[in-house]
């Protein structure tokens with residue numbers, strides 16, 4: 001076995017739950033969350049605002065106590081219903097949206113904050129290393145307000161990395177940067193974390209940000225982690241209807257599953273997984289084709305179109321009234337009311353209908 005296989009996961013959550021009992025009804029902020037992050041892995045925790053992402057990070061860091069479940073960092077139990085290691089003993093570094101740099105001291109003093117107990121020579125060596133790693137060498141004498149947003153972001157990361165934490169937690173770290181800067185800072189941060197070989201979790205509500213930055217994404221909805229998978233797997237094979245709706249654009253069409261096939265308004269479609277009974281078929285806009293209508297057969301009609309140049313979104317209404325939106329290349333024009341036949345690239349994915 002290699003060293004990697006012997007190493008315990010960088011982070012493991014099992015059955016972690018947290019409820020807040022403030023005001024009227026209690027809020028189940030985090031509900032039975034399971035998540036394993038490999039040692040040195042960088043994953044995204046992606047979900048809409050209010051789904052429990054920050055609370056999850058606060059439970060991992062030790063700023064909140066778990067109601068149930070267990071949290072292990074590098075194989076050490078740090079929290080369960082009776083154990084609660086204080087934050088300073090968990091070796092966790094945090095980077096927040098607002099960076100929270102100390103405004104009245106230099107970049108160097110900000111980075112040295114977590115190294116107070118280190119001997120002077122050791123401290124100098126470590127800060128030199130970190131300045132190099134984060135590309136801040138030469139800027140150590142500056143004050144935070146003398147830096148760009150992207151540079152301040154790197155100082156926050158440098159300060160979190162300096163004490164050599166077991167785990168780095170980043171809470172919406174790019175939302176204060178303007179769109180033009182974000183993609184670059186994101187790539188830089190990914191490279192720095194990769195080079196530092198630190199286990200890291202990065203929280204965001206922005207799916208493009210999550211899908212483009214990491215190898216694995218955990219999707220959190222309503223306090224629960226619904227799927228942990230690669231960006232490609234999340235998009236092409238969402239585990240639940242809710243994940244399918246949250247990631248990318250989704251059309252749903254009712255059908256009846258017969259094992260390997262589904263019968264629906266568009267005909268008989270092959271399925272990727274066996275399914276029976278009433279279902280909703282997931283149709284991504286780019287998997288829908290619009291063809292010439294067949295004479296004597298009921299046709300779909302163009303209802304709406306949005307032209308973007310590189311592609312266009314065409315919404316059609318099927319004979320039964322269902323609307324579907326297709327993403328197509330720019331070459332053909334689709335006039336309102338144009339009669340069409342709708343075809344689908346299969347195999348498709350479908351979810352049992354429960355309503």
Ligand SMILES: Nc1ncnc2c1ncn2[C@@H]1O[C@H](COP(=O)(O)OP(=O)(O)O)[C@@H](O)[C@H]1O
Pocket residue numbers: 020021022027028029047048049050051052053054055056
């Ligand atoms: N200290 C608290 N007291 C009461 N409710 C809270 C507290 N912190 C978070 N919540 C609630 O828990 C839910 C999850 O919040 P949060 O973890 O901040 O979500 P996210 O970071 O995904 O936006 C929300 O409904 C929020 O209002």
Ligand SMILES: [Mg+2]
Pocket residue numbers: 053054055
């Ligand atoms: Mg939050």
